Amino acid sequence: MSRRRPRPAGRLGRWARWLWASPNTLIGLALGLLLLPFGARLRIVDGVIEIAARRAPPRRRWPFTAITFGHVVIGTHAQELQRLRAHERVHVRQCERWGPLFLPAYLLAGAWQWVCGRDAYWDNPFEVEARKVGEQEV
Numbered sequence: 001m002s003r004r005r006p007r008p009a010g011r012l013g014r015w016a017r018w019l020w021a022s023p024n025t026l027i028g029l030a031l032g033l034l035l036l037p038f039g040a041r042l043r044i045v046d047g048v049i050e051i052a053a054r055r056a057p058p059r060r061r062w063p064f065t066a067i068t069f070g071h072v073v074i075g076t077h078a079q080e081l082q083r084l085r086a087h088e089r090v091h092v093r094q095c096e097r098w099g100p101l102f103l104p105a106y107l108l109a110g111a112w113q114w115v116c117g118r119d120a121y122w123d124n125p126f127e128v129e130a131r132k133v134g135e136q137e138v
Helices: 008-038 078-083 085-115 125-137
Strands: 041-045 048-054 066-069 072-077
Touching: 008 048, 008 066, 008 072, 008 085, 048 078, 048 085, 066 085, 072 078, 072 085, 078 085, 085 125
Parallel strands: 048 072
Antiparallel strands: 041 048, 066 072
8 A cells, every 4th residue: 555645736725724823833843942941842743833831740830731832732741741631632633723813812802701600611612622632632
């Protein structure tokens, strides 16, 4: 069985998604690079840069376990990055869809949920999609 080469339109689409998400990716890279001198580990998994901030779980609870900026996922440690990989990949695809509008849209969606008396994080449509799709991919 021979492997088919990706069609040029497929490659072009992939590059277009990367370019569209690149403002968010640059934010993630900047934050991640700040963590490297403190022992953070960087690796690329399926085209996504994963940065484990610590080698072991933190002693104190952080405000997040993992956070996505474009094609960069920053996690508290490697085990959490692995556990949340499917969920965070949904956010990567959301960044590819929304591009530079993702962060404002995410924050506005959370604010809207809060104004409506719901939870800004758990009821945020971006998180609802990531939980739903992420659980199916596990």
